[in-house]
Amino acid sequence: MAIAFLSAMRSKDPNSQVGACVVNKEKKIVGIGYNGMPNGCSDDDLPWNREADNILDTKYPYVCHAEMNAILNKNSADLKDCTIYVALFPCNECAKLIIQSGIKEIVYLSDKYHNDYKMVASRQLLDMAGVKYRQHIPQHSQILIDFDSINIPVGKHHKEPKSVSSP
Numbered sequence: 689m690a691i692a693f694l695s696a697m698r699s700k701d702p703n704s705q706v707g708a709c710v711v712n713k714e715k716k717i718v719g720i721g722y723n724g725m726p727n728g729c730s731d732d733d734l735p736w737n738r739e740a741d742n743i744l745d746t747k748y749p750y751v752c753h754a755e756m757n758a759i760l761n762k763n764s765a766d767l768k769d770c771t772i773y774v775a776l777f778p779c780n781e782c783a784k785l786i787i788q789s790g791i792k793e794i795v796y797l798s799d800k801y802h803n804d805y806k807m808v809a810s811r812q813l814l815d816m817a818g819v820k821y822r823q824h825i826p827q828h829s830q831i832l833i834d835f836d837s838i839n840i841p842v843g844k845h846h847k848e849p850k851s852v853s854s855p
């Protein structure tokens with residue numbers, strides 16, 4: 689899931705940066721993607737608005753979803769029985785791609801559009817196709833990547849404070 693979120697940081701979407709990471713049965717990464725404009729279509733020229741008088745002036749008709757990019761970026765012959773880790777519960781269009789690609793499990797973090805018709809349709813399709821989905825509850829809300837750590841001598845690493853357990 690952290691890899692999915694790291695990938696999401698490349699997205700230019702100002703509202704929802706979504707990342708996805710597909711792993712095979714051996715937990716090896718076979719595809720990564722984030723929501724962005726199609727290849728050759730400048731991220732800077734197409735709109736990132738959510739709303740406009742004309743739908744063509746919003747991002748929605750143009751943006752490739754993270755799941756689509758992760759699936760199309762696959763480096764293996766097929767995605768049969770793979771798991772996709774994704775920041776946001778997949779929409780109905782992504783559910784179709786996930787089903788057709790052979791992915792058997794979805795692990796998502798946010799379900800912020802749970803009641804949107806696209807997510808309702810998505811769950812319906814996934815249930816019918818037997819694709820399992822579950823929410824990932826992270827143990828930590830943040831992970832720090834310390835690029836200096838490689839230069840710190842053995843034994844001199846900063847010790848993490850022990851997490852305070854709730855009663």
Ligand SMILES: O=c1ccn([C@H]2C[C@H](O)[C@@H](COP(=O)(O)O)O2)c(=O)[nH]1
Nearest residue numbers: 701703704706723753754778779782
């Ligand atoms: O299954 C999905 C659904 C949405 N996305 C992308 C598409 C957009 O770039 C954002 C959603 O933007 P909002 O402003 O939150 O409506 O997320 C995706 O990658 N996968």
Ligand SMILES: [Zn+2]
Nearest residue numbers: 753778779782
């Ligand atoms: Zn989608």
